[in-house]
Amino acid sequence: MVSRRSLLVGGGLLVLTLVLTSGVLGVGTPEPVVTLENEDDATYHVTAYTVTDADAAGFLNFEVTTEDGQRRLVTYEELVWPGEYRNVTLVDDGVDTHSFTVEPGETTTGTIDGWSRGDATVYVVERGTEREHTSSRAITCKRRGQTHSLTLEPSGSEGSSTCAGGIGWLLRG
Known part of the structure; x- marks a missing residue:
């Protein structure tokens, strides 16, 4: 017994x-954790979008302001070159969106909610009150425990990502 x-x-x-x-x-x-470090004297606006994969990222549609002040629609693939556009605004519905404002000298950390295994995270970085587009990047990682970091500086943003780091992911969500 x-x-x-x-x-x-x-x-x-x-x-x-x-x-x-x-x-x-x-x-x-658990969702990706992003760290944004501003090494510039201007404020940065970073927007993260969660899409199903890198292919879907290429088809995201944005309304932008061109250098001559005209508003037009572009796809994410057209956001390759920095400085051409300002006021980048997603026009597609149903895309998880997270916005961060990073002041000069500040470091901000946040979680990209709405992420599921296999999703891609797309970052659009804009500088200053004019919201000049400085960079875009898509990060794909099919594993949990992701960390993303972007260093924001006048010459553009440099970034890195890790698909899984340490054992902290075991203790999260």
Whole structure:
């Protein structure tokens, strides 16, 4: 006959195993964490969009202001060159969007909510009150525990990403 104590210990071990396994297998996948460091004397506006994959990113539609002040529509693929556009605004519906404002000398960290395993994160970076487009980047990573970092500077933004770092992802979400 099995004692109650043995059943409780066995049940507790089973629950613990299920929790740890769900963390490893990606149930409740935690979203990417982004760190934005402003090394410029201007304010930056960084907008992150979550899309299903890198191909979908290329088809995002934005309204922009051109150098001669005209408003027009462009796709994400057309945001390759910095400085051509200002006031970049997504016009597509149903895209998870997260905006960050980073003041001069400031470092900001945030979570990109709405991300699911396999999604791509698209960043559009704008500088100053004119919101001059300085860079765009799409980060694809099919694994959990992502960290993204962008250093914002007058010559453009430099960035890096890590698909999975440390064991912190086991303890998150």
